[in-house]
Amino acid sequence: MKHKAPPKITLVGSGNWGSTIALIVGRNAGKHKNDSIQKFACGFSDSLHRQRYTYTTPLERGRFGHFTYQTFLIDKKEGVIRLVSEGIRGLLNIDTAVPMGANVLRKQRLAVEVKKKWPVLKKSFESDNFRINLTKDSNTVELCGGLKNVVACAAGFADGLGYGSNTKAAIVQLGLLEIIVIVELFYHDSNIQTYFESCGIADLIATCNSGRNRKICEAFVKTRKSIQDLE
Incomplete structure (x- = not known):
């Protein structure tokens, strides 16, 4: 009987927030390594074009679109504005999670539409000093x-x-x-x-x-x- 491998977590971005969440996830991965998380983290600088934060990202099927201010994506083929998470889900056919909140409060809202993903995300991102609430919204x-x-x-x-x-x-x-x-x-x-x-x-x-x-x-x-x- 084959055992399903624990999920790997990749973190892209090495600014203040990227480094902070990488530290939390890394510690949790060590804590739960025999349970549900396998650490696999990497990062790179996201200061490519600071005045606009605009990226053209080549992915599996060629050019994906333009990411602007980390929230909206312009689909070059259809000419419509989508959320980044929508674009990623549509292109890669994977589930996405959206963390957002006032980080200084040490608490965030993590949005994941698939509820079965909630337990592993809770274990991955929550610590004694940082709390997340989960929602499908x-x-x-x-x-x-x-x-x-x-x-x-x-x-x-x-x-x-x-x-x-x-x-x-x-x-x-x-x-x-x-x-x-x-x-x-x-x-x-x-x-x-x-x-x-x-x-x-x-x-x-x-x-x-x-x-x-x-x-x-x-x-x-x-x-x-x-x-x-x-x-």
């Missing part, structure tokens, strides 16, 4: 991670103009409502509870107060330097 989780940055830009502009906390609160509140409207427009089966998890309101608040986009937009107003120079 992957499209909402992924879109929250991208759209929060637009709201953070508005927060940065407000800070640069000298507006106070009431204005910031209004931006966060209205920004969340707009995120919900956009997600509902494209994915009618989104779960309202997802917006109140770490990937939603928590990440939005953190990004609007200390995120890179907020800082750059504040500096743009105050210094009048170009976005390219500030980056």
Whole structure:
């Protein structure tokens, strides 16, 4: 009787977040090596073209598309915008998981549509200092991670103009409502509870107060330097 080999985990990316999650997964792989995880991690620098983060990725069937700001993918053949996870699933016919959340809270929302994958992902990514909640609502989780940055830009502009906390609160509140409207427009089966998890309101608040986009937009107003120079 053949025993099924434990799944291998490959991590691509060696920035702050990539290195952190690699450390967690590596430790868990050692802990559960006879159970369900086999460590196989690798990484490379993702600072290819910092001002736009645009990639053309050749995969099994030739050119796949353009990855822009890590969230959206433009299908060159069909000319439509898709989420990166949708593009990967469609091309490679594999299950995908989408982690998103305010990392400073040491808690994330991990979206996986196939529930049977949940136990191994929980063992792989969770530690004493880092928690994940699992959901099937992957499209909402992924879109929250991208759209929060637009709201953070508005927060940065407000800070640069000298507006106070009431204005910031209004931006966060209205920004969340707009995120919900956009997600509902494209994915009618989104779960309202997802917006109140770490990937939603928590990440939005953190990004609007200390995120890179907020800082750059504040500096743009105050210094009048170009976005390219500030980056």
